[in-house]
Amino acid sequence: MSNRRSRSRQLVGVNNGIRDDEIQDLVSKLQQLLPQLQTTPSSNKVSATRVLQEACNYIRSLHREVDGLSERLCELLQTTTNDDTSQEAVLIIRTLLMQSTNLNR
Template sequence: MSSRRSRSSEITGDEINDFVGKIQELIPKTSFGSSARASTSNILKEACKYMKSLHREVDDLSEKLTEMLASLDQ
């Protein structure tokens, strides 16, 4: 079996740009400062930072919920 991808399954540059644009729409505008157009690299870096901050927030809220539920059991 060949490791090459078939031509129909390759992602084009336009598709990548579309995906990056969609990612940028999901990130708060304040992450990019006053820059109207951020580079693909910066968009992906900010997306990673944003996802990490969301993960921390979920962890914090989960911990608070656990503490609240524990206090109700007492």
């Protein structure tokens, strides 16, 4: 049975054009980017499933942080002076924020 599983894994890799060792390398690189898993000693192997779950959680937290910072920036922009240059800058920044918010959704 394990031989069948091993063969099916190899076939999946062949069909997708990516080998198991390439997947493991990519998962390892992804793990290095995740603050939650950087403290894990390299001798402790972390499953690919956990790395992917942590990556999803980290991306969600980054989205929340961006949303919070965007709201804070909007609040700060509302308190700027009323001269023409400031108003023009505020409009440009608001437009950029709206575009980035729409791209993230």
